[in-house]
Amino acid sequence: MEYKALIKKFESKGASFIDLRILDQTSEVVSTENGNVNSMQDLSSRQFGVRIFYKGAWGFAYTNDVSKLEDSFSKAFKLAKISSAKKDVFKINNVPINKASVKQKGKSMLSVPIEDKINLFLNIQKKFNLDFIKNKNVGASFSRREQQYFNSFGSNVFESREYFNVLISITGLKNGKVKRSFERIGEVGGHGQFRKLKFDGIAKALEDKLKTEFIAGIPPAGKFPLVIDNVLTHVFFHEAVGHACEADSIIEKSSVLAGKLGEKIAPDFLNLYDTPKIKNEHGYYAYDDEGVKSKRTILIKNGILTNYLHSLETANKLNMKPTGNGRAESAFQVQIPRMSNTVLEKGDFKFDELFEGIKKGIYAKDSLGGVVEPTTGNFLFNSRSAFLIENGKVTKPLQGVSFGGNILNILPKIDKIGDDKKVSYGGWRCGKNGQMVPVGGAAPHIKISEAMVGGAK
Amino acid sequence: MELSKVIKFGEKYGDVTLILSNEKNNKLEFTNGKISNASHGESSVLEIRISKGKKFGYALTRNLKDWKSTVLNAVKLMRVSRDLDFNVPLAEKTKANRIKNIFYKRAKEISPTKLLSYGENLMSEVDSSFNIPKAEVSNNYGEIKFMNSNGVFLKSKETSFSSSIEVSNGKLNSYEFHTSHDIHNTKNIGKKASELLKMKLHPKKISSFKGDVLFDHLAVSDLFESVIIPAVSADNVQLKKSNLANKLNKKVFSDALTIIDDGVLPNGLFSSPFDGEGSPTSKTTIVRDGFLREFLYDIYSAKKDGVKSTGNSVGIDKLPNIGPSNFVIKRGTFSRDEMYSEIKRGVYVREIFGSHLINTITGDCSVGAENVFYIKNGKVIHPINQAMVSFNLFDALKKVRVIGKDYRQESHVAALPMIFKNVQVIS
Numbered sequence: 011m012e013y014k015a016l017i018k019k020f021e022s023k024g025a026s027f028i029d030l031r032i033l034d035q036t037s038e039v040v041s042t043e044n045g046n047v048n049s050m051q052d053l054s055s056r057q058f059g060v061r062i063f064y065k066g067a068w069g070f071a072y073t074n075d076v077s078k079l080e081d082s083f084s085k086a087f088k089l090a091k092i093s094s095a096k097k098d099v100f101k102i103n104n105v106p107i108n109k110a111s112v113k114q115k116g117k118s119m120l121s122v123p124i125e126d127k128i129n130l131f132l133n134i135q136k137k138f139n140l141d142f143i144k145n146k147n148v149g150a151s152f153s154r155r156e157q158q159y160f161n162s163f164g165s166n167v168f169e170s171r172e173y174f175n176v177l178i179s180i181t182g183l184k185n186g187k188v189k190r191s192f193e194r195i196g197e198v199g200g201h202g203q204f205r206k207l208k209f210d211g212i213a214k215a216l217e218d219k220l221k222t223e224f225i226a227g228i229p230p231a232g233k234f235p236l237v238i239d240n241v242l243t244h245v246f247f248h249e250a251v252g253h254a255c256e257a258d259s260i261i262e263k264s265s266v267l268a269g270k271l272g273e274k275i276a277p278d279f280l281n282l283y284d285t286p287k288i289k290n291e292h293g294y295y296a297y298d299d300e301g302v303k304s305k306r307t308i309l310i311k312n313g314i315l316t317n318y319l320h321s322l323e324t325a326n327k328l329n330m331k332p333t334g335n336g337r338a339e340s341a342f343q344v345q346i347p348r349m350s351n352t353v354l355e356k357g358d359f360k361f362d363e364l365f366e367g368i369k370k371g372i373y374a375k376d377s378l379g380g381v382v383e384p385t386t387g388n389f390l391f392n393s394r395s396a397f398l399i400e401n402g403k404v405t406k407p408l409q410g411v412s413f414g415g416n417i418l419n420i421l422p423k424i425d426k427i428g429d430d431k432k433v434s435y436g437g438w439r440c441g442k443n444g445q446m447v448p449v450g451g452a453a454p455h456i457k458i459s460e461a462m463v464g465g466a467k
Numbered sequence: 468m469e470l471s472k473v474i475k476f477g478e479k480y481g482d483v484t485l486i487l488s489n490e491k492n493n494k495l496e497f498t499n500g501k502i503s504n505a506s507h508g509e510s511s512v513l514e515i516r517i518s519k520g521k522k523f524g525y526a527l528t529r530n531l532k533d534w535k536s537t538v539l540n541a542v543k544l545m546r547v548s549r550d551l552d553f554n555v556p557l558a559e560k561t562k563a564n565r566i567k568n569i570f571y572k573r574a575k576e577i578s579p580t581k582l583l584s585y586g587e588n589l590m591s592e593v594d595s596s597f598n599i600p601k602a603e604v605s606n607n608y609g610e611i612k613f614m615n616s617n618g619v620f621l622k623s624k625e626t627s628f629s630s631s632i633e634v635s636n637g638k639l640n641s642y643e644f645h646t647s648h649d650i651h652n653t654k655n656i657g658k659k660a661s662e663l664l665k666m667k668l669h670p671k672k673i674s675s676f677k678g679d680v681l682f683d684h685l686a687v688s689d690l691f692e693s694v695i696i697p698a699v700s701a702d703n704v705q706l707k708k709s710n711l712a713n714k715l716n717k718k719v720f721s722d723a724l725t726i727i728d729d730g731v732l733p734n735g736l737f738s739s740p741f742d743g744e745g746s747p748t749s750k751t752t753i754v755r756d757g758f759l760r761e762f763l764y765d766i767y768s769a770k771k772d773g774v775k776s777t778g779n780s781v782g783i784d785k786l787p788n789i790g791p792s793n794f795v796i797k798r799g800t801f802s803r804d805e806m807y808s809e810i811k812r813g814v815y816v817r818e819i820f821g822s823h824l825i826n827t828i829t830g831d832c833s834v835g836a837e838n839v840f841y842i843k844n845g846k847v848i849h850p851i852n853q854a855m856v857s858f859n860l861f862d863a864l865k866k867v868r869v870i871g872k873d874y875r876q877e878s879h880v881a882a883l884p885m886i887f888k889n890v891q892v893i894s
Contacts, residue, residue: 047549049785052540055529057510070506074529078509089505092579093495125547188828231893262498262600264635344504381820381835385640388853390835392824412824412833414853464855464893 016083017162020062025087027063027102029161031299032056033341034154038120041149042131050124059341062086063102067093068323072342100327105161108303111168112296117201119152119174127152130209137213138180140220144188145181150174157299157341165301171294172200173448175437178212182220189223191216196437196448198294222395222407229396229408229463235371236413236461237364240432242393244451245377247282248352248440250389250417255284255309255317256335256347256442257324259384266387266417267315274313276421279357282310284319286334286350291433292450293350300336300345307333321347339445346443352451357427364426364457371399372463374411387417390464412464420458428455470614473515473534480542481519482557482616484744484783488512493577494605495586499598502586505579516783517541518555522548525784551786556766557617558745566623566740566748567733571649574626575608582606589630589653593661600640602632604653613745623740634660639667641838646877648734663817663838670850673841673894679813680856680890681806681842684875686819687796688882690832693825694860695726696794696879699753700779701768702787710828710861711759719759720864723799726754728763729881730778730792736876737792744780748792751777765789795881799870806886808845809869814892815840815847816856830860836892855893863887 039051059072069090071082131148156170179192259265286295286304321336336345374393382389396408433452440449477483496504524545528537586604610624630653631644643660703709730748765780768787781790817838839851871884
């Protein structure tokens with residue numbers, strides 16, 4: 011049976027909302043180590059995901075066998091019926107209807123011969139010449155995601171996107187110590203975008219970082235003024251503020267920002283938003299996985315919490331407008347509210363001015379990830395590297411630091427925002443409810459007047 | 468789908484290894500105590516390795532109709548691949564193991580209404596003053612078919628049943644979960660989460676100190692997965708990326724420690740009749756009474772050391788490709804109360820977080836601790852807000868003496884609680 015006919019059939023049985031995703035994914039993974047290819051994979055899949063809403067309840071079914079699609083509709087409908095007797099009643103009626111076909115233009119990286127990619131990666135390895143480098147890794151994945159989305163309100167959206175994700179890593183051994191430095195690059199785009207990457211510069215920067223790692227001192231522990239760089243700032247806002255703005259956590263009452271809409275949570279000069287529309291950044295998309303057109307959503311305006319991020323379900327449950335943040339890792343999983351690219355708007359301070367007046371402080375750079383307890387807003391972050399700040403100047407290199415605190419306490423302590431906003435292109439992926447989705451962001455440097463720094467990582 | 472057809476087609480290009488996995492999954496999710504999503508899914512994956520001499524190519528598809536082009540993709544990758552040190556291994560015909568208690572018909576065939584009742588049970592014993600932001604029950608059935616050009620044809624099937632629950636009082640949360648091959652009592656899981664939250668109420672601050680830390684199952688499991696398992700995997704040993712390289716038959720840990728990787732453990736979460744490349748699984752003694760006895764091998768890494776595979780391949784996509792099955796720590800003699808009474812001043816740490824920050828080679832651990840309780844003179848005094856713990860795992864295991872006697876396995880590690888001495892507790 012045709013897709014649309016199947017939707018009609020189950021609508022006539024009483025379903026008030028149905029959507030269907032047909033997702034085709036193809037990817038190629040190549041990884042090289044010390045002058046050799048160490049693994050290659052070719053992956054492809056076709057997935058069907060059907061979601062049915064009946065009397066206030068969802069049923070969801072998936073398969074990768076088209077001959078079982080009608081069965082999946084029946085299963086989803088049956089599950090929705092079983093759930094409907096037991097649940098909160100809400101309606102799905104605010105559904106933006108879109109008809110669109112968005113195709114990525116230009117040459118695909120998947121059509122570049124794999125031999126060329128291998129040669130490129132082996133050549134990148136040759137750029138590393140420091141004698142204490144013991145291990146070199148260069149690898150990448152190239153993937154295409156093509157999704158056809160239908161729903162019973164009439165949306166019909168096709169979107170294809172390509173991603174490339176590169177990981178370059180070197181490990182050095184000196185005086186019995188092992189240190190590693192690595193760079194991750196991830197973007198939405200094809201060959202035209204990939205070939206803009208400047209591997210000479212990336213390799214040089216990595217060698218410099220590795221050299222610094224070996225002379226890095228042990229960071230002090232205690233309360234210090236803290237300056238954090240673009241990458242760490244964006245990751246910090248993603249983890250500590252962005253997740254708390256995802257409306258499902260508001261509904262679950264597991265967000266520290268629940269009930270705080272309209273309240274001042276940050277300084278006047280702080281503005282934060284979510285936007286899928288940064289071209290080529292990892293969290294880019296034209297339409298979300300519910301066929302809703304992507305748009306910028308302001309989360310914090312002049313320090314005031316202004317919006318949450320929604321899927322169709324949370325928007326309808328909370329009687330708010332959908333924001334185009336209903337995303338799923340694949341058609342085998344349901345759409346939930348997710349960030350796209352998290353952007354902190356730039357401030358007025360020049361780079362040097364951020365350090366002015368700091369007698370002793372820490373300059374933390376680049377993220378090794380963080381943990382946030384959503385209900386309390388307690389967080390712990392780790393930087394990949396750090397420097398000591400003494401009398402307003404960046405001085406000695408330090409090992410990465412961890413810093414912790416509570417988000418509602420730390421936001422008011424941000425007293426300077428730099429004017430150097432930069433898009434990450436770091437190929438970030440974010441995990442939630444067992445689903446990984448590509449995300450990104452942009453941010454300037456910021457200064458926090460005082461934070462708890464935990465010493466060596 | 469007819470695997471022999473794929474083998475025949477692939478053999479035009481080289482030796483073929485195939486793995487076909489089919490999975491069925493049912494899942495119910497609850498938000499604030501009410502059902503929020505019900506799902507059913509079926510999926511298949513076909514993995515293909517084509518090999519010739521020292522070269523191989525690997526491709527995977529979830530679109531089974533597409534098997535021919537998947538074979539050709541594997542062939543394409545084989546052609547551009549570099550030569551390995553040895554010929555690509557192909558599993559030989561052997562007798563497959565029979566593993567007890569990894570498949571339960573009743574866990575495969577749970578009706579949606581029955582699953583709903585397990586979900587309701589999960590939440591039924593939670594203190595009524597607490598909210599339940601999230602809860603989930605699911606069951607899973609998986610079957611694997613393995614075939615290669617040596618005439619090997621193997622099959623296995625297993626079930627799993629999982630439940631998880633988060634409990635909150637609006638300020639603090641607690642989380643509990645369990646996975647087993649058979650259906651388990653979900654009431655207990657919810658009850659445990661609720662009791663944990665009650666224990667956590669009214670946390671106090673302490674100042675940093677050096678003392679004894681009782682790490683519970685989940686923490687021990689994370690630590691072993693991050694440091695010990697990589698250190699005893701032959702690929703890391705051969706590349707000198709292991710702290711235990713060159714230490715075979717030497718005393719590396721305290722007498723109290725014996726570790727067996729048991730791929731045939733009845734009911735073991737990661738038991739299976741054969742490993743990822745079709746070798747029979749086995750019991751491998753990694754550490755006996757503190758002496759390092761054996762490493763984990765797949766066929767390729769075993770060839771390098773002139774030994775036999777221990778049945779620890781985790782798949783055909785890479786070479787070598789090694790992983791644990793059930794990493795079983797030998798039972799100690801201490802009950803929980805006896806363990807507490809061993810501690811003059813210390814903390815109990817139920818879970819750790821930030822395990823990706825552990826130095827997996829040196830064993831230096833500086834991680835966050837979750838669900839932490841202050842212990843003085845053998846008594847649990849009060850919960851602690853936030854803490855970090857810092858120590859070296861290899862050093863700690865050289866001295867470990869107090870090991871618990873009740874198992875919990877949620878990952879590869881069949882874990883027991885242990886006390887580590889002289890751990891830096893930062894709060």
